Amino acid sequence: xxxxxxxxxxxxxxxxxxxxxxxxxxxxxxxxxxxxxxxxxxxxxxxxxxxxxxxxxxxxxxxxxxxxxxxxxxxxxxxxxxxxxxxxxxxxxxxxxxxxxxxxxxxxxxxxxxxxxxxxxxxxxxxxxx
Numbered sequence: 584x585x586x587x588x589x590x591x592x593x594x595x596x597x598x599x600x601x602x603x604x605x606x607x608x609x610x611x612x613x614x615x616x617x618x619x620x621x622x623x624x625x626x627x628x629x630x631x632x633x634x635x636x637x638x639x640x641x642x643x644x645x646x647x648x649x650x651x652x653x654x655x656x657x658x659x660x661x662x663x664x665x666x667x668x669x670x671x672x673x674x675x676x677x678x679x680x681x682x683x684x685x686x687x688x689x690x691x692x693x694x695x696x697x698x699x700x701x702x703x704x705x706x707x708x709x710x711x712x713x
Contacts, residue, residue: 620647620669627651630676635659642668650676650702657687663699664691672701680707 626641630653638661641648645665652674658681663670670688678687685707690697 618667625649628655629653630655635661642670647671649673650678652676654679655687656681657684659684660686660689662689662691663694663697665694665697667696667698668694669697670699670702672703675701675703677703677705679705 624645624647626638626646626648628638628641628648628650630651633655635655635657636659638648638650639659642661642663642665645668647669648661648671650670650672654677656679660680661670661678680687687704687707688699688702690699
């Protein structure tokens, strides 16, 4: 299950019982129902066998991507291109740009509702600097 999107909230507070309580900051809070994604629509990336190219091929085909633990040295940014597409890291995988790569993740303007979570992202240098 993918967690629902909650809009119009800011922060989370807890009462003494330990239950979460979202605070509204403006207007009504819009809470969508969780979406179940069939695993046949999910690609599981592995740092030993995948590159940015192979992961991007699956993203372009519309797959949701689960990125397994490890360090991924990416030769190009991962690009999320489809609406409601999910990129989920498990075990806090690290995405590191190779030399000359300025970012490791891009979200297309067409990818409304896309969700990215559970990734450790290292900033790129933005080109060669000495």
